[in-house]
Amino acid sequence: MIEYQKFILKNGLRVLVHVDTSTPTAAFNLLYDVGSRDESPDKTGFAHLFEHLMFGGSKHIKDFDTHIQRAGGENNAFTNSDMTNFYMTMPAQNLETAFWMESDRMLALTIHKKALNTQRKVVVEEFKETTLDEPYGDIWHHLGEMAFSTHPYRYPTIGKEPAHIEQATLEDVKDFYKRFYTPNNAILVIAGNVTFENVRFLAEKWFGEIPAGEKYIRNLPQEPPQTAQKRKILKQAIPVPAIYMAFHAPARLAADYHATDMLTDVLSTGSSSRLYRRLLKEQRVFTEIDCYQTGTADAGLLVVEGKPAEGVSLEKAEAAIWVELDLLKTELVQSVELQKFKHKLESQQTFGDIGALNKAMNLAYFEWLGNADWINNEIDAYLKIEALDIQMVAQKYLHEWNCSVLYYLPEKVLE
Numbered sequence: 001m002i003e004y005q006k007f008i009l010k011n012g013l014r015v016l017v018h019v020d021t022s023t024p025t026a027a028f029n030l031l032y033d034v035g036s037r038d039e040s041p042d043k044t045g046f047a048h049l050f051e052h053l054m055f056g057g058s059k060h061i062k063d064f065d066t067h068i069q070r071a072g073g074e075n076n077a078f079t080n081s082d083m084t085n086f087y088m089t090m091p092a093q094n095l096e097t098a099f100w101m102e103s104d105r106m107l108a109l110t111i112h113k114k115a116l117n118t119q120r121k122v123v124v125e126e127f128k129e130t131t132l133d134e135p136y137g138d139i140w141h142h143l144g145e146m147a148f149s150t151h152p153y154r155y156p157t158i159g160k161e162p163a164h165i166e167q168a169t170l171e172d173v174k175d176f177y178k179r180f181y182t183p184n185n186a187i188l189v190i191a192g193n194v195t196f197e198n199v200r201f202l203a204e205k206w207f208g209e210i211p212a213g214e215k216y217i218r219n220l221p222q223e224p225p226q227t228a229q230k231r232k233i234l235k236q237a238i239p240v241p242a243i244y245m246a247f248h249a250p251a252r253l254a255a256d257y258h259a260t261d262m263l264t265d266v267l268s269t270g271s272s273s274r275l276y277r278r279l280l281k282e283q284r285v286f287t288e289i290d291c292y293q294t295g296t297a298d299a300g301l302l303v304v305e306g307k308p309a310e311g312v313s314l315e316k317a318e319a320a321i322w323v324e325l326d327l328l329k330t331e332l333v334q335s336v337e338l339q340k341f342k343h344k345l346e347s348q349q350t351f352g353d354i355g356a357l358n359k360a361m362n363l364a365y366f367e368w369l370g371n372a373d374w375i376n377n378e379i380d381a382y383l384k385i386e387a388l389d390i391q392m393v394a395q396k397y398l399h400e401w402n403c404s405v406l407y408y409l410p411e412k413v414l415e
Contacts (some may be wrong), residue, residue, distance in 0.1 A: 001376055002359055004189075005196050006367075009203060011212040012184025016363050016372055017199045019192040020356055026192030027099035030087045030106075031359035031368055033187075034180035035082040036157040036221060037298070044166065045123065045159020046176050051079045052119040053173070054086065054181075059108035060099055071097040079157055082297045083368060086379040089357050092193040096202055102188075103206035106181055111174055113386045124162045131158060134410060135238040146230045146404040147246045147301055151223040182213025188365050191360035223248075230404040235411045240287075240308050243314050245321065247397050248410065249293045249302035253369060258381045259389040260293055260302060260397065265341045266333055266390065267291040267304070267324065272340065275304070275325055284309050285320045297369075302397060328394035332387040345382050 004018045014349045054077070055064050068075045069314045073090025088098045141154040148154035159165055188207070188283050190199045227249055250257045268291035279285045288307040296302035304325075308317040368377040 002363065004363055004372060006372065007200060007203075009183065009208055011208070013125065013203070013207050013378065014187045014367060015199065015203045016187070016189045016367060017078075017194065017196045018189070018356075018359050018363060019194060019196065020191060020316060020359070021193050023192055023356055024092060024096045025089055025356060026092040026098075026190060026194050027355075027357040027360040028090075028095065028102070029189045029191075029357070029364045030086045030102050031187045031189075032084045032086075033086055033185050033216075033363040033368060035080055036155060036159075038055060038154040038180065038216075038218065039152065039155070041152070041155070041160075042164065043172060044155045044161075044164045045127075045157075045174070046164075046168070047084055047180075048079045048157050048159065049119060049123050049165055049168070049173070050181070051077050051084055051124055052174065053111065053115065053177075054109065055118055057104040057110040058101075058112065060104050064101060064105075067097060067101060072141070073098070079275070081153055081157055081294075085086050085361070087357060087361065089192075091388065095190070095194060096206075099202045099206040103210065106183065106207070107210045109177060109181070111170065111177060113170060116168070116170060116173055120165055120168065123158075123165050123368055125161050127158055127165075128329050131156075135236070135241060139244060139406070142232060142234065143244055143301075143303075143404065143406055145245050146232055146406065147225055147226070150221040150382060151298060152220060153223075153296065153298065178213065179358050180213075183207055183210050184212040185216055187364050189360040189364045189367070191363070193358040209355075215341045220298065226402050226404075229400045231407075232346055232405075233407045233409060236407045237411050238408055239306050239410070240310075241314050241410060243305065243317055244406040244408075245304040245318070245322075246404045246406075247302045247399075247402050249300055249397055250393075251299045252295050252297055254299070256389075256396070257295070259385050259393045261295070262338075262382060263328065263390050263393055264291045264293055264302060265345070266328070266337065269342065272337075274327075275306075275321070278324065279306075279320050283320065285312055285317055314409070318405065325394070325398045328391065329398060331391075333390050335387065338385075338387055338390075341382055342385075346379060 004016050006016045008014050034047055036047050071090050071094040073088050075088040077086040144154045144156060249260055267273055275289045275291060280289055286306045287309050291304045293302040304321055308314060362375050363372050366372045
C-alpha cells in the first residue's frame with residue numbers, strides 16, 4: 001500500500017505527497033500532460049524538443065545542471081506519445097532547490113533564438129543518430145504509419161522528419177509552451193523524507209503565484225478499425241533480417257487492457273514464456289523475440305518482433321509466430337502457467353515500488369490516468385485475470401486483418 005496526500009493549488013496544479021522517513025532523500029516528479037499526440041501533423045517532434053529546451057535555462061537559472069549538482073542531486077526527463085516527465089532526486093533537506101528551479105522554468109523558460117538554435121541542433125543530431133544511422137532505428141516511422149491512418153500515434157515522439165524541428169519558429173515554440181507548460185496541465189509528486197506541511201508550504205511559495213493557462217481540450221481524430229492486413233518490406237543496411245507484427249490493442253483504461261498485457265507476458269516474459277521457449281530454444285527459429293503492448297492513453301498496439309536464426313526466412317518465422325498466436329485463441333492457458341506470471345508480477349510490483357523516485361513516478365502516472373488510488377489496485381486487476389480472459393482478448397485482437405507486418409531485409413552485410 002502506497003499512502004499519499006493530495007491538494008490542488010488555486011492555479012490548478014495537483015500536488016501529491018508520499019512520506020517515507022526510511023530514506024534521507026526526496027524525489028521531485030513533475031508530469032506535464034503533453035506528448036507527441038498533441039502535436040500538429042506539420043509540426044511533429046515539439047514535445048521532445050521541449051524536453052531539451054527545458055534544460056536550456058530560465059529567467060533566474062542559466063545553468064540547470066550546476067544547481068542540481070550543488071544540491072547533491074540528479075535529474076532527467078523523458079517524453080513519449082502521451083506525456084512529458086521531469087524528475088529529480090536529492091537530499092531531502094535541499095528539496096527547495098527543486099521547487100525553485102522547476103517553478104522558474106514553468107513560469108519563465110528562456111525562449112530566444114540562440115536557445116532554440118542550440119537545442120534544435122541537438123535534437124536533429126539525435127534524430128540522425130537514433131533514427132537514420134541506427135539499424136532498425138526508423139521502425140516507428142514505418143510501423144506507426146502502417147498501423148494508424150488518422151491518429152497522431154502514427155508519428156514517433158522524436159518527430160516525423162528533422163525539417164519540422166529545423167523550420168520551427170520562435171512563435172511556434174512560444175505558442176506550444178504557453179499552451180501546455182502550465183500549472184493546470186501538470187501533476188507534481190514529492191516522495192521521500194518530507195512532511196506534508198512543508199511540501200504544501202513550498203508548493204504555495206514557488207508555484208502558487210504562477211498563472212493558470214487556458215484549459216486544453218484534447219480533441220484527437222479517432223482511428224477507424226483496421227479491416228485488412230498491411231504489409232511492407234524494407235531493404236536497408238542492417239546486420240540481420242527482422243520482423244515486426246503490430247496488432248491494434250486496447251487503450252490503457254480499457255476493460256481488457258490487463259488481460260491483453262498478461263497475454264504478452266505469457267508469450268514473451270521470461271525464459272519459460274512461449275515464444276522464447278518454443279521458437280527460440282526448442283525450434284531455433286529465432287535468435288531474438290519479444291512481445292509487448294504500448295499501453296498508451298488511446299488505443300495502441302500489441303507488437304511481436306524478432307530476428308530469425310540464420311537460414312530461416314522471414315516467411316517461415318512469421319508462420320511460426322502465427323502458430324503460437326492461434327493456439328492462444330483455441331486453447332486455454334494452463335493454470336500453472338498463468339499463476340507463474342501472476343507471482344512474477346507480484347514480485348515486480350513489490351520490488352519496483354521500493355525507491356522514492358519509483359513511487360513518485362507511479363503516483364504521477366496513475367493520477368494522470370485519472371486517479372492515484374489506482375496505484376494500489378493495479379496488481380489486483382492482474383490477479384483477477386483468468387485463462388478465459390486471455391483467450392477472449394486473443395480472439396478479439398490477434399487476427400490477420402488487425403495486423404500490420406513489416407519485414408527488414410539486409411541491403412548488404414554490415415562489416
